Amino acid sequence: MFTIRRFAKLAVVFNNNARQQNLRTKYSSTATTTTITEHTQPNKPYPLDGIRVLDLTRIVAGPYCTMILSDLGADVIKIERPGSGDESRKWGPPFVKNSKDSVYFLANNRNKRSCCIDLKHGADILYDLARKCDVLVENYIPGKLDEYNLGYAHISQVNPAIVYCSITGYGAVGPYAKRPGYDVIAASMGGLLHITGAENGPPSKVGVAVTDLATGLYAHGAIMAALLQRMKTGKGQKIDVNLLSTQVASLINVASNYLNAQKEAKRWGTAHESIVPYEAFKTKNGYLTVGTGSDLQFQALCDYLNIPHIPTDPKFINNAQRVKHRAELISILSDIFIDETSQHWMSLFENAPFPVGPINSIAEVFDDPHIKEIGLVKSLSHPTGGEIKVVGPPVTYSDSSNTARTAPPLLGQHTDEILRDILEYDDAKINDLRTRNIIQ
Structure with a gap:
């Protein structure tokens, strides 16, 4: 009896294996593909080499946008508030070893230089930098930078060729324009939470700030398009990107169902x-x-x-x-x-x-053989934390570089370097600005 059962079991296994092999033969593709990675051509040029970006953004959407530009070779000067800097530096635990910065901050700020300037009293320094920059990106509430004479009307007078991108919660016009905006609020108002979660459960937040990320991507694309247009006209322009509009645009088929078939969405x-x-x-x-x-x-x-x-x-x-x-x-x-x-x-x-x-769990994601093989995770040397790891750019080019090169900066790490090398301020002027707490 045991022998018959064992034989039957072996027969089932054999038949299943044969069936699986037949299916693999039936459905497998004989086509071959060539994967292009950043390692195929060493020392490739960066597409945005020579482009300088004045980055007045904080948190996620703006820094994510400028990080994409920095990966492509742009010189991104991150302007931060003396003493505190980008709010996301404090979004921990966890924190970087031997540093006050959160690991959250690491995710969106590689390849940048940090320069601490008090916006309220340092407009002249910002004007000097704007003259040397191709792009300015900011994510303050509409009108806030105008109070410091740093809005588009002022900056465009200093540099008419500059591409000035404003990232806000709700845009420059409309009844919500002056409201502060965060990812989860825009995702709530823009319908994403309504359609996310178990079928009969409560609305749910997505695991990462996808509205912020999509807004950063839209801003990046808009900046690239404006730079192309500037090549034809020699003129810069103002770009307005906002979280709520991005989220509503990202509803894609769900929006189309409602607009064209009056079909309300559900989870x-x-x-x-x-x-x-x-x-x-x-x-x-x-x-x-x-x-x-x-x-x-x-x-x-x-x-x-x-x-x-x-x-x-x-x-x-x-x-x-x-x-x-x-x-x-x-x-x-x-x-x-x-x-x-x-x-x-x-x-x-x-x-x-x-x-x-x-x-997959997050541990399983980074242990995945495919993720390992394509080298998506990069190691960088942090000024105080030793080796840190970041997820590198997901896009590769056949003839261009797009890489994670330097760790996110310490607060004010490059202030003197930027003022001295780009603006040619002498030590006496830099020391005077620091004494007056305008820079750090």
Whole structure:
């Protein structure tokens, strides 16, 4: 009896292995790709080499924008308040070893130089710097910098060619213009929290400040476009970017559903409103997210799961029907996925033609062999903290550099260097400014 059972078990394993091999052969691609990384061509030029950015931003959206510019080679001069600096320096714990700076600050401020100037009493220094800069980025409440004579009207008189980018919570006009803005507030008012979270649960904040990040990306793109236009006209201009408008624009299909079909959105957890299956499934030891964006991909999924009859069922024959009969189909798939580990399924789906991946912890993300192979994490030497690690730029160029080069600066680390080398202030003037607490 034992022998018969053991033989039957071996036969099942053999048949499953053979089926998996047939599926891998059926769905695997023979195409080859060439991956371009920053290491393929050493000493490549930086696209923004020679561009100087006057950075009057704090927190996330603005610093993220200017960090992208710095990765591309721009000389970013981070203007900070003497004594305290960027508020995110205090957003800890955790903090950098042997430093008062938070590790949060490390995430958005590499490749920059810190120069401490009191904006209220140091407008003349800012004018001198603006004359030497191509771009100014700021994220104060509209009108605040005008009080210090540092708004666009004043700076453009000093340098008509400067690209002046204002990042605000709600823009320069409208009833909310004077309100302070944070990511989670814009995400709340812009609908993101309403559509995020478990289907029958409360609204939920996204795990990172995606509204800030999207705003920083929009600002970066707008600055690049304005620099291109300046090449044609020789003139600078003012750019207004704000969190709320960015968030509403980022609603994409959810906004389109409402504007064109008057369909109000709801929370779906990990599921997709318009595509089924497209969500996370519980496995024996974790969760696996599977997406099938076409009928062919759904058929392939069912082949891999050894349920080839499912795609022929009229209830599941196309995506519209699968959406209609979502609960029944998800129940069928859930009962299958729960029986094996995430590792088992990922091994089975290795060459599958549909997107699939485990829900990784952060530790698992950085232990992932692909993340390691592409060298996304960079080590930098911090002035006081020793070696620190940052996530480098996700974009690579065939003929240009885009890299993390220097650690985020200490508060006021480069004040004297900038005033001396760029503005040619002598030691007597620098010492006088420091004595009057205008600089640090």
